[in-house]
Amino acid sequence: MDKITENIRIAVIGLGYVGLPLARLFSTKFRTTGFDMNKARVESLKAGHDATLEVDDSLLQEAINEHGLVCTADINDIRDCNFYVVAVPTPVDINHNPDLSPLVGASRTVGSVISKGDIVVYESTVYPGVTEDECIPVIEEVSGLKCNRDFFAGYSPERVNPGDKEHTVENIRKITSGSTPETADLVDRVYNEVLSGGTYKASSIKVAEAAKVIENSQRDINIAFVNELSKIFTLMGIDTLEVLDAAATKWNFIKMNPGLVGGHCISVDPYYLAQCAQRHGYNPEIILAGRRVNDGMGAYVANQTIKLMLKKGIQVLKSRIIIMGFTFKENCPDVRNTKIIDIYRSLQEYNVDITVYDPWASKKVVKDVYGIDIVNELPDEKFDAAIVAVAHGQFRRHEVDMDALLNPVHVIYDVKGILPREIIDGRL
Secondary structure, three states, X not given: OOOOOOXXXXXXXXXXXXXXXXXXXXXXXXXXXXXXXOHHHHHXXXXXXXXXXXXXXXXHHHHHHOOOOEEEXXXXXXXXXXXXXXXXXXXXXOOOOEOXXXXXXXXXXXXXXXXXXXXXXXXXOOOXXXXXXXXXXXXXXXXXXXXXXXXXXXXOOOOOOOOOOOOOOOOOOEEEOEOOHHHHHHHHHHHHXXXXXXXXXXXXXXXXXXXXXXXXXXXXXXXXXXXXXXHHHHHHOOOHHHHHHHHOOOOOOOOOOOOOOOOOOOOOHHHHHHHHHHHOOOOOXXXXXXXXXXXXXXXXXXXXXXXXXXXXXXXXXXXXXXXXXXXXOXXXXXXXXXXXXXXXXXXXXXXXXXXXXXOOOOHHHHHHHHOOOOEOOOOXXXXXXXXXXXXXXXXXXXXXXXXXXXXXXXXEEEOOOOOOHHHOOEEO
């Protein structure tokens, strides 16, 4: 650590999927305090447990007991910090418009504690201009300080992949930026103190914001393309995954599998980019078309399952269907913006009896957020159809006895393509 960074005292605002791993990492080199308004979340972290499972309990306890990480819901505990990192969610509302209220609230929090000479860095995904045009003015209003005179700003977009234990925050390459060249240098130095993957220093905050928002928009569009291919090839009686395997033999073919696109990033970020484009007088056709395709895949899976049941002569009315998996991706408890709920809602239209089984998801969280009941253990019942919706390790390892789970005449729809081809009736 050089003389410029040795006096840095970090406060991370927001201790969720992004903020907690970052706070834990910063604590290995800097005096770090994590702030979150959710008192229950803070108490759980102080007890050494992360319910999101992003930080192993042993690592969290080490950060608290050996590196001095402080987790708090008391704003007074971050008043003496001088390097504030904002890592709060940036969702969309029911009409898919960006909801900046968590970001504005976090900016007010920073504004109430920031002092002259301090730096605030945003990690939340936004469209270009939000940091300087929406967030900084809030800090200025609350604090009475002026950016680039009294305090300084930066942007270093998160690159967290929930459930991914390989591409963790310390070993991915991170984009950094600052409101002045000197600030950009300091922000870059601070992050490089704890990152093994290094950094890429963008020329401006807006460039860094734009780079982040297109990362997930590009992935969303690519998945939409293969989802559309899946619909076409299903009508033609061709297996989509076999087609993709064959095409992938060409050196420059980008292989992506069809699937449901949920979560807090890929299914949200394109709307931020689209609204930004519309504000500048451009209607983004490809971005929004991709969103429409991907948002319709839950209903498509439900309808395909029902069609397959009818072809086998299974009475749909009052039939029993089990959905295996509810989280937005495999091997993590994250149910934010999961598209499995779209499968569930579409199946309800057919007046069937639905059971949702997920060994990873919290029953309470699912009930609170989506208003439905799920089970964490397989029920001792027989079902007419099973939709394997999430590629949890238990499902990949075939730990579920499908023969014992299903009636003799049944349908298996494999959304993720993880079961043997000979036992399933359909897949994306």
